[in-house]
Amino acid sequence: MLRLTTQRQVILEELSKVTSHPTANELYDLVRKRLPRIGLGTVYRNLELMADNGMILKIEVGGTQKRFDATTENHYHIRCAECGKVDDLDIPVLNNLVAQAAATTSYQIIGHHVEFTGTCPACQQRLAREQAAQ
Amino acid sequence: MLRLTTQRQVILEELSKVTSHPTANELYDLVRKRLPRIGLGTVYRNLELMADNGMILKIEVGGTQKRFDATTENHYHIRCAECGKVDDLDIPVLNNLVAQAAATTSYQIIGHHVEFTGTCPACQQRLAREQAAQ
DNA sequence: CTGCATGCAAACCGTTTGCATCCCC
DNA sequence: GGGGATGCAAACGGTTTGCATGCAG
Numbered sequence: 001m002l003r004l005t006t007q008r009q010v011i012l013e014e015l016s017k018v019t020s021h022p023t024a025n026e027l028y029d030l031v032r033k034r035l036p037r038i039g040l041g042t043v044y045r046n047l048e049l050m051a052d053n054g055m056i057l058k059i060e061v062g063g064t065q066k067r068f069d070a071t072t073e074n075h076y077h078i079r080c081a082e083c084g085k086v087d088d089l090d091i092p093v094l095n096n097l098v099a100q101a102a103a104t105t106s107y108q109i110i111g112h113h114v115e116f117t118g119t120c121p122a123c124q125q126r127l128a129r130e131q132a133a134q
Numbered sequence: 135m136l137r138l139t140t141q142r143q144v145i146l147e148e149l150s151k152v153t154s155h156p157t158a159n160e161l162y163d164l165v166r167k168r169l170p171r172i173g174l175g176t177v178y179r180n181l182e183l184m185a186d187n188g189m190i191l192k193i194e195v196g197g198t199q200k201r202f203d204a205t206t207e208n209h210y211h212i213r214c215a216e217c218g219k220v221d222d223l224d225i226p227v228l229n230n231l232v233a234q235a236a237a238t239t240s241y242q243i244i245g246h247h248v249e250f251t252g253t254c255p256a257c258q259q260r261l262a263r264e265q266a267a268q
Numbered sequence: 269c270t271g272c273a274t275g276c277a278a279a280c281c282g283t284t285t286g287c288a289t290c291c292c293c
Numbered sequence: 294g295g296g297g298a299t300g301c302a303a304a305c306g307g308t309t310t311g312c313a314t315g316c317a318g
Contacts, residue, residue: 039275062194107252118241173300
């Protein structure tokens with residue numbers, strides 16, 4: 001089944017090196033430093049494939065682009081409404097919430113995700129500076 | 135400020151009539167029955183505008199398209215991994231979660247959203263039928 | 269050797285935007 | 294009358310896909 005190609009290895013390695021929840025394009029830039037001839041399509045195909053196989057986590061949060069994470073255990077995120085940056089949140093996963101939801105819906109539940117929206121420190125400063133300038 | 139145009143009224147009315155969290159395109163189809171000459175751009179512009187003014191809720195969940203909701207109070211959703219359908223979940227909003235998150239991040243928190251993933255009843259049946267057929 | 273995986277480029281789809289015209293205040 | 298709002302169509306950005314070739318098993 002899953003063939004162990006150089007591209008696949010390098011994509012996974014580069015994703016593991018980084019904690020920034022990169023988009024496919026950001027990862028493409030990282031991987032291209034080691035494999036200059038890799039195609040963007042290959043990056044997309046492999047990210048999708050590895051996510052399906054549970055090797056990585058696909059984070060489909062608000063904002064336009066999908067993001068990826070080498071940490072596969074469920075955890076929550078906060079996204080900056082200004083710049084789109086995504087950080088991990090260190091709060092416990094609410095497993096009891098799944099039971100609660102299961103009791104009120106006829107869907108068969110697969111998983112859940114909590115996403116906070118906020119302003120990251122850098123954008124807080126920038127906004128304060130811009131306001132002061134007026 | 136917000137001018138009360140026919141288009142704006144009709145978009146809001148049609149969104150209020152419906153509980154299905156329509157995408158911009160679905161809403162465009164609904165609105166076009168009453169205003170055949172309305173442009174898709176107008177629908178997008180007004181949805182964005184009304185969301186910014188707190189008149190409607192913009193739901194940026196997983197999946198590709200944004201969805202909209204005339205109910206503006208925070209509530210949680212479940213999305214079918216198969217067909218993309220989105221339904222409301224009748225579980226209480228976790229306001230204490232915001233305090234918990236605030237304590238562990240340097241972001242200034244604006245809000246939060248919980249999204250469950252699952253298989254909707256219709257897709258459960260379809261999948262069972264497809265499996266039986268093999 | 270076989271067929272899955274790749275590189276490349278074109279297509280796709282949802283969304284945004286520029287512009288001339290319109291019409292609400 | 295003036296400035297925001299509209300309709301239209303073109304542009305945009307992220308993602309997917311078709312195809313000929315390459316390479317892992």
